[in-house]
Amino acid sequence: MCRSPSDPHRCNTISSMVRIEMEYQGSLHCTSVHTPSKTELATDAPVDNQGRGESFSPTDLVATSLGTCMLTTMGIVARTLDFDLTGATAIVEKVMSSAPPRKIDRLTVSIRIPRTTTPENKQRLENAAHTCPVKKSIHPDIETPIEIVWG
Numbered sequence: 001m002c003r004s005p006s007d008p009h010r011c012n013t014i015s016s017m018v019r020i021e022m023e024y025q026g027s028l029h030c031t032s033v034h035t036p037s038k039t040e041l042a043t044d045a046p047v048d049n050q051g052r053g054e055s056f057s058p059t060d061l062v063a064t065s066l067g068t069c070m071l072t073t074m075g076i077v078a079r080t081l082d083f084d085l086t087g088a089t090a091i092v093e094k095v096m097s098s099a100p101p102r103k104i105d106r107l108t109v110s111i112r113i114p115r116t117t118t119p120e121n122k123q124r125l126e127n128a129a130h131t132c133p134v135k136k137s138i139h140p141d142i143e144t145p146i147e148i149v150w151g
Contacts, residue, residue: 028052049102059104063092066107066144069134074111077128081121087114106143116151 019035028045043058045051056064067090078085088111095106111129116122126148129135138144 029054048096059094059096062104062138063094063107065134066132066138067092067109067111069132070109070111070129070146073128073132074125077125081117081124083117083121083125084115085113085125088112104142106145107138109144109146111146111148113148113150122150 020032021035022030022032024030028051030043032041032043033039034041041061042055043061044053044055046057046060047053049057051057071085071088071090074088075085090112091110093106093108094104095108097103097105109129113125117125129148130146135144
């Protein structure tokens, strides 16, 4: 239900909100809960930043989000094309800055699709990967080269 009838854009924002709750557990560990599904996720600081590297780091989740968003968005388009994307994989290699401030410098993405399709369908699927919501949300200073291999 729209809570801001005078501003329809705000209504769209409200309707797509998801609540995620986090708690610091100590020793650079956090837990998060995706409240709609109650799924839990743990993070740990990486070894090169005072952590133990026992789980995904927060910046690892940015890389994970990019790869899974690309595959999911391609999956949505694949459904409309009646194209089976099952078995498609993504590898994202994250490179952190070597000089302060600590930040992600580069996310190199390699997507492999186990079968091929028409040039038109390939274009639509590749466009989905390049325009997924996470890709569009990443700061332009972060390099994001993308390779898509078919068949």
